[in-house]
Amino acid sequence: MAITFLSVAFILLLLTACGAWLAARRGAQRSGLPEGRIIYSDTGAPVGRIAPVTLNERGEPQEKPLLSHRHALVGRPDYLVRTDEGVVPVEAKSTACPANGVPYESHLMQLASYCLLVEETTGVGVPFGVIRYRDRQLRVDYTQELRETLLALLAEMREARKAKDVHRSHDRTARCAACSYREICDESLAD
Numbered sequence: 001m002a003i004t005f006l007s008v009a010f011i012l013l014l015l016t017a018c019g020a021w022l023a024a025r026r027g028a029q030r031s032g033l034p035e036g037r038i039i040y041s042d043t044g045a046p047v048g049r050i051a052p053v054t055l056n057e058r059g060e061p062q063e064k065p066l067l068s069h070r071h072a073l074v075g076r077p078d079y080l081v082r083t084d085e086g087v088v089p090v091e092a093k094s095t096a097c098p099a100n101g102v103p104y105e106s107h108l109m110q111l112a113s114y115c116l117l118v119e120e121t122t123g124v125g126v127p128f129g130v131i132r133y134r135d136r137q138l139r140v141d142y143t144q145e146l147r148e149t150l151l152a153l154l155a156e157m158r159e160a161r162k163a164k165d166v167h168r169s170h171d172r173t174a175r176c177a178a179c180s181y182r183e184i185c186d187e188s189l190a191d
């Protein structure tokens with residue numbers, strides 16, 4: 001009798017665990033996140049697995065920002081998901097994906113910054129990141145080339161901070177059109 005009871009209890013436990021796993025998997029699929037375990041969330045339900053949860057100015061719990069002293073960089077990705085390939089940052093955008101399927105440069109650099117911050121925080125390389133646009137999600141491989149482009153941009157920004165005036169460094173109208181500073185920028189190429 002005892003064995004039967006234990007067997008039933010074990011099967012129930014197993015079914016519950018399977019149900020929870022399937023629900024989590026379905027939830028992740030519905031939300032468009034890569035398959036895996038969410039270990040960081042800045043979208044209202046902090047997880048606190050990378051660093052302790054902190055409180056914002058309204059007293060609400062929030063994930064602690066990821067910080068790199070070495071690169072003078074701080075940021076709070078929307079999600080970090082531990083996948084079979086490694087920890088993956090996910091950035092959600094309310095805008096539609098660009099028609100050509102290539103992420104906006106600012107979004108790309110933001111995602112690359114999160115990859116760098118994860119790399120610095122965990123000490124492990126990041127395989128890729130995801131930009132989740134309103135209508136489509138893009139996987140972005142965190143290549144050595146992308147990492148170097150980001151490091152060059154960060155160095156440029158550090159230099160620019162010391163300058164009295166900073167002028168436009170490119171001739172790309174599309175970049176200005178997608179820039180959130182264009183309304184106040186004197187050198188914008190976009191109308």
Ligand code: SF4
Pocket residue numbers: 168169175176177179180181182185186187188189
């Ligand atoms: S609008 Fe101004 S700040 Fe934005 S990309 Fe163009 S030049 Fe740079």
